[in-house]
Amino acid sequence: MPDMMTALSPTQLEREPVMKIEGITKGFNDRKKGFQPVVGTTDVDIHEGEFITIIGPSGCGKSTILKMIAGLESADEGTIRLAGRPIDAPSRELGIVFQQHVLLPWMSARQNVIFALETDPRTKRSKQELASLADEYLDLVNLSHAADRRPHQLSGGMQQRVGIARAFALEPQVMLLDEPLGALDALTRHELQLQLLDLCEKQKRTFIMVTHDVDEALLLSDRILVMGAGPSARIVHDISVPFSRPREVENLDQDPAYHELRHFLLNSLTGH
């Protein structure tokens, strides 16, 4: 594996990783050839506060990997451990932001966030607590003014922001973003990338994002896992993104290292 530039701080290295992916594989059983892997990973350790992006050509199975991490699909081989325990079912410790907004259409933006909060079996909160907490998280994505609107009254970007607010509200150990900006127009997409950058620098969380956008990956992540093309796609590169935080688009654009990395990523995605 080339380009193994690990740039973890000493404190991160000392601590146990929050998530350990231990060689997971998903595949199918062929009658003649036996088990045929379709998509998989090597061992990956994810440390607290890291922003990890899985990038790969379309159809390589990035989303399947994220679904396995989320516990929505089971791996045929290998295990994923969250804080030491294997993940075998979806959990509130893994906040998911889906590619399309998954807001319940009969609820307002605020009620959608409240729904995520009130279903928590561990903490019972009063109605007022729930509402003010929901407003807090909507404020985080600058949506206080739209809290009472139904999803169909929101633009695509706003819908996705409500989804992000809801995932944050769970206070999960790891946030999983499945091409969260994939369905948006270029302008809104860029706007939300900046907002996401701002959010993850303000709220130090652990993120795993799937995308096929190289610039998005470079802007947001600490580490990029590059998937090869299928069939039997695997992680071919594990790249550290060396740019210091807080990041600015202008500064990145002037950095020759940024363009070098971008070039490298584009080449490995197109298979050159």
Place this chain on the structure above:
Amino acid sequence: MSLPTSTAPTPPKDSTTAPEALRHRSRLQRSRNRVRTTALFLLFFIGFVSVWHITTAGLDDGGLAPTPAATWDRLTEMLTDAFMLDGPNNVGIFYHLVASLQRVLLGFGLAALVAVPLGLLLGTSRVINDGLDPFIQVLRPVSPLAWLPLGLALLRDSQMTAIFVIFMAAIWPILISTIDGVRRVNPLFLDLAKSLETDTKTRIFKVLLPATLPAIVIGLRTALSTAWLVIVAAEMIVGGRGMGHFVWNEWNALNTPSIVVAIVIIGGVGFVLDRSIAQLQRLVPKA
């Protein structure tokens, strides 16, 4: 309406005059269309009554064919005597109507109580559905009236039998529509519910049921109109009070204008029933 898409909250306070003018124009267009449709309706109505009059008046058939004039007389008569209660066999049209409505609503309500939960179950569980599906597919095309003799034999009560027939008429549309609705629920909603670790009760009542509601309402609407169709035929057979019984009685008395009046009333009440249940669709969320 323009929605602010930027991060800065800018409510569209000063809505410009251009959309306002456009809205005014389309309002004008709509009211003009309304005048046209009303005029057209009146024209058709007058034409219809004229043709009716020409074909029936002066016909040498012993007054069997209902003329518009005779029907009008009968209508006013029936409406003035609507609340008449003159012995068990001679009651006003109102009581016939109430009897029919009672049977329909009871049978329909029971069908909904059974079909909605069953539909949710069958829509969720492929295995149970595949096991029960042959029954549904074979029983569904059977005319509800075929159950009538069986009902009489087993229940030994004409009132109960009529309700049972309505039940058999109403259950299939609700069941099929609910199953279909559950299958069409966005699978990501269920993924979301799972990832929130919601319990089964929350998953059913807060996610599955509201998401299926549009399909359920469509099923209820179809079921109610089917029930209203079937009740007239059923009452012709089981007797007692009711619109069907009334129609059959009037036929036996060769009183055809009454039958025309009854048809209009049945149609009107059916229309009102359909419109009332359609109001349920207001509860249904916009996707």
